Amino acid sequence: MIRVFIGYSRAAPVVSSVAALSINRRASQPVAITHLALNQLGGLYTRPQHELQSTDFSFSRFLTPSLAGFQDWAIFMDDDMLVLDDIAKLWALRDDRYAVQVVKHDHVPQEDVKFLDKVQTKYEKKNWSSVMLFNCARCTALTPDYVNSATGLELHQFKWLGDDGLIGEIPHRWNYLADYDPTIPARDISIVHYTLGGPYYDDTSDCAYSDLWLAEREAMLHCAQRVAKTK
Template identity: 45%
Template sequence: MSPESEKTNNHVNVDDTKKPFRIYIGYDPKEDVAYEVCRYSILKRSSIPVEIIPIKQSELREKKYYWRERNNLESTEFSFTRFLTPMLAGYEGWAMFVDCDFLYLGDIKELFDLVDDKYAVMCVQHDYTPKETTKMDGVVQTVYPRKNWSSMVLYNCGHLKNKVLTPEIVNTESGKYLHRFSWLDDDEIGSVPFVWNFLVGHNRVVEGDVSTYPKAIHYTLGGPWFESWKDCEFGDLWLKELEEFEKVKKDGKVE
């Protein structure tokens, strides 16, 4: 990528939207279809160029970027690899990380338009304590402060504080340190409207209030790609997107 262009009034210059907006999606082999639908939903609705890169743990291990041993509290292969996003982006410009269990209903340009260079990261700052003890396919549900903040993050990759996120730190620091953004001061964490990380089973649509309708649905407890979650809230939207993706793929029109 070329050097980041000049900014005006903290916000990204309009010319930056001509460059592909880099989106790193967490990838887990057991949720391959979730990744494909997430990717398709972004590309389908985006009015700006985007570059989508899966974060695959196996590839990161081959490149010696990741060597951490997996523990039983990691529900996916990208529980920790997500924090390599700034490094993978060359510590340059803005990039986004998102879990694969998202379905995008809004244009990613609207989200990109929110970025502000005064912040090191921006995310939906959920106040979320799940009642369930398990999620997905029987994986243990963990509870901690700032839960789900790291599930979709806009990274100001060139911010000095984010250069702390080296492979060494990502492989050795605790989950507490990383998922709570402990390398940052609170005023370096910007806020994004909750509709961009709408937690199924937690957030609610208020009838008649369009500002509460999700722009990105997060099936954080489990999505319709798991048999036991076929009938979850908003599951019909995901299944419809899957059906469309499969048809487009069959017709050879998938990018």
């Protein structure tokens, strides 16, 4: 069973739903998807909202190994993503030499403000934590107490590992940054990440690969109907 945890935003619930559908439509193996909704985390997550926090799951994402019982492997991904490939291919990249595997972006945002007028923060390892392949048994430092008390940089810069050598790399195609990375054919992308805002926001409705996300949303809304019989 492939375990996937998706960030959930109360401000845009449709986004995580489309992300989940995009996984299910293309997966060749059984997938268990959990949406990281804050109302379901109870006492596990007690951090107050930070002024620089751009999403509900900015920090709760690091509860993934704990929610998985610190056993086996699990995938975390942001909600603003569209999976265009079989998630089993990402799952197959698990490497026991590492505690976590990510796309090691060299992402230096040029803008100061991101979607919904949130401040665009700039730091080393930016966007590395937006798709994480967790070797949960090797991430026991991420207890709820630690996740609730550590600084944002300690979490997102993987300081809880104590050794960057425990961070493995996965191919760039598994976290392609729309409107930041060079435009390439969709067939060469496994996950589109609308990190600057996607077609679900009016301000970014014309973003790169917006047609793919809109088509996925239409597929999500589809429901077969009974065809009336003619007499």
